[in-house]
């Protein structure tokens with residue numbers, strides 16, 4: 001079998017010494033855990049950062065606060081947030097249906113109610129957000145893995161990405177399994193643990209493991225050849241029953257590998273449940289749509305729209321009256337927006353493939369900006385391939401959805417047994433396979449200046465606010481700055497497209513000030529006609545005031561006193577228990 005040593009980043013000279021010290025720290029931590037099974041078989045991850053990034057965030061937030069943020073990022077939010085499609089149905093009807101679906105599921109509501117809550121489903125209490133429904137989960141739970149060091153449990157080791165999905169409620173699927181104890185048969189009880197990236201000697205991070213490796217449940221001290229024993233300490237996410245034998249897990253291409261019935265975090269998964277009626281979306285993303293304050297009949301541009309979470313939220317706030325142009329540079333992702341709009345029964349959304357860095361139509365461009373060309377391969381080329389761009393995905397939303405339903409809502413009607421059965425299955429089965437409808441996304445040549453009433457720039461970012469996150473070591477201070485550079489270029493375009501008197505909203509799902517406060521500073525300093533506008537509702541915290549001087553002499557300016565209360569910064573460690581997110585709203589004054 002091929003050994004997959006996934007090298008995650010080229011060596012960075014300046015990181016080598018600090019990383020080897022973090023490697024030795026981790027070894028000594030692991031040695032402690034070897035001697036104590038209760039600290040070994042638990043979930044207590046420590047988020048790994050590049051040391052310079054950690055220094056930067058420590059300066060920005062203070063060490064104690066950043067430690068809390070870092071810890072919060074390793075846990076999922078304690079609730080799932082559901083936006084109800086009020087064009088099709090009501091919160092009450094959705095609550096009724098979800099209650100029935102969860103009540104009839106094996107591991108949904110019953111588990112949640114064991115925590116003593118009267119009902120785990122509730123309507124959001126923020127005025128104007130009654131169409132948002134919360135389904136509360138529980139955790140972290142202490143799991144009895146049933147073994148001491150002398151008789152360790154059988155184990156299944158999954159990839160970090162798989163583990164992050166599982167912590168949000170997904171099942172353990174075959175492709176996510178990397179290794180397994182010997183002699184595992186279908187129906188065996190297994191502990192599921194995470195394969196985390198480890199620091200290499202050359203400043204790289206990798207999961208140095210062959211898929212199909214046989215795990216041993218004993219400390220490496222007793223048997224030095226046992227792979228990844230120490231590294232799994234404190235990284236156990238639950239106990240379940242294998243659906244396949246060990247051989248089957250590494251033979252079949254897909255399917256559920258482990259039915260994880262006893263989880264550290266219990267959150268129902270809502271993949272494809274009540275399609276078209278609900279959308280699983282993080283609360284700050286919903287607030288970003290409100291901050292834009294879209295009005296019926298307006299023309300709105302969503303510059304980085306896919307998969308369409310905020311686009312559809314904006315359309316619903318406009319009662320589907322007006323025009324929203326949803327652009328994204330990825331053709332396939334534009335198709336995802338089309339599918340989602342159709343599924344939600346929204347008609348005010350048009351889509352196009354457009355590079356946000358080229359959104360303003362040049363004066364000599366041939367076609368009209370609103371003509372969407374159904375051409376093949378008229379791909380826009382970005383010159384920023386060196387700048388990575390991660391994306392926020394609402395947890396649990398499949399990237400492409402099944403065919404859209406055009407059926408009208410059943411409103412508050414009773415839920416049929418067939419509907420419950422269908423959705424119950426989806427609740428368990430999780431993310432469906434990406435299915436393309438084979439459609440086409442027209443390519444736009446861009447738009448003339450001042451052609452929109454409002455523009456949303458929900459920028460691609462480092463995504464350092466998304467949770468749960470088990471590893472953050474890949475971002476360096478340089479890559480964090482580069483994200484900010486990329487975003488400033490997009491903002492330069494956005495500013496031109498909003499008409500005088502219009503609104504521009506800028507948002508990211510990161511805790512990185514280079515992509516948040518520093519971008520706002522840039523915008524306010526460069527464009528004197530921009531001013532920060534109040535946001536409603538405002539439930540996030542204040543932004544960071546001040547500046548940061550880096551060891552290499554680079555200086556980053558953040559907000560000025562008085563500006564901090566005008567933005568919304570969602571702190572993952574705060575009581576709201578959301579992802580890390582940032583929203584700034586600008587009014588556009590006369591541009592002369």
Ligand SMILES: C[S@@+](CC[C@H](N)C(=O)[O-])C[C@H]1O[C@@H](n2cnc3c(N)ncnc32)[C@H](O)[C@@H]1O
Pocket residue numbers: 285303304305306307308309310311327328329330333354355356357382389390391392458459460461
């Ligand atoms: C944060 S996600 C957007 C999430 C989306 N607004 C939502 O709420 O569902 C960022 C998106 O930016 C897109 N993107 C990245 N670079 C882009 C560019 N240069 N032009 C347009 N879109 C871009 C990515 O394809 C990705 O879909």
